[in-house]
Amino acid sequence: MSASSLTSQISNLTPQNNNYVIIVAGGSGTRMGAPIPKQFLLLKGRPILMHTIEAFYHSKTNPQIITVLPDEYHAYWEELCVEHEFNIPHLLVKGGQTRFHSVKNGLDTIDDENALVAVQDAVRPLTKTGIIDLSFTHAATHGNAVTAVKSRDTVRQLREGASTHLSRDEIYLVQTPQTFVAAQLKTAYKQPYSDKFTDDASVAEAAGFAINLIEGSHQNIKITFPEDIALAEVLLGL
């Protein structure tokens, strides 16, 4: 991991391997109606982002952790880490204008083209370590591994006012982690930004890489609305 004025290292103890996770927290949290971005909202008494970091820290893969946060929240996050006695080592990187630019900032801190790099939503705190480890091992073999679940609902596609039924068996709702060989992700992120890039798989696909899906979990939810916190607390208790 390269040093940079854009980054600050929280603790010096990093794992000695070639695996990384970029945890992206770009959200302003406005949809939650909360005064602070949702990655800092409390889940069982601790900020959501800490749960997300812990999931990767406790996986067998034990990747080096790169957390991308808007610059204006770095000091606040460091205070939260002190307050909650949160000591898991991670590199703190400045966020960009969009998720794309934030991931790119995180990726720029990784020099090794042969590394494996997972990208994870900061507000997806319930990812199981089994999925994390599968994501890395599958990406090592196939170039990438994108976590997804089959839709539980019937799906329709609306085009020019007309809607058509899509086969539910073919439709996957995409989650994170999305894990790539670093060279592949770096090539993909050299493309100019497009507002069609809603996740890393869409960026890699646009660069010509075939995307491999792995099975996620319907419990691996993204915290988006206020009720999601209550649901996450229920799921943590199961």
Next chain:
Amino acid sequence: MSASSLTSQISNLTPQNNNYVIIVAGGSGTRMGAPIPKQFLLLKGRPILMHTIEAFYHSKTNPQIITVLPDEYHAYWEELCVEHEFNIPHLLVKGGQTRFHSVKNGLDTIDDENALVAVQDAVRPLTKTGIIDLSFTHAATHGNAVTAVKSRDTVRQLREGASTHLSRDEIYLVQTPQTFVAAQLKTAYKQPYSDKFTDDASVAEAAGFAINLIEGSHQNIKITFPEDIALAEVLLGL
């Protein structure tokens, strides 16, 4: 509504209008790991199905209610109605081998081709009355109205081992109610059964009818897994 040996009327007080809802409860509930079908599981102390019936009863549309249940649960349901002092009038109809056959049994009790008929999942107890009323008024004008929400997740389509990105703006996850002019739904349900019929919209589309989507709500959840009950209780309290 025709009398039939297949049906039994719970209370004789039915609304005097030309609107109907077929509430379909065909599920065996095995995915819940529960000993009883999930439409009977308790939500805030009362069977899920009662919440679903109440939503329609309290809508301005106030449709005549047709509840389709597996035959072997009719007596149990009637006991539950007594136990919970549940007096909302509804017609009880025997379920069929699949959801398709159950809806068809419900539809066979409606004689009027000009009626408006909503179909509702019994295990979708949080549908707001506003959506129900919109569904009927929209169907009256457009022939049908299918409740759906935009996907919150990025969506991929997997075909022959290769996955491709779909534009999230075009992808709708389908819910109920799905409301139709009776003639349209009756024509659609004359088709032979196909396992591609996952909802009423897919049946109507296969019969050549254009499907009109109306905006649902992410809170209009279907109770499928044990944690969904806890989530529904949270949502009821919002």
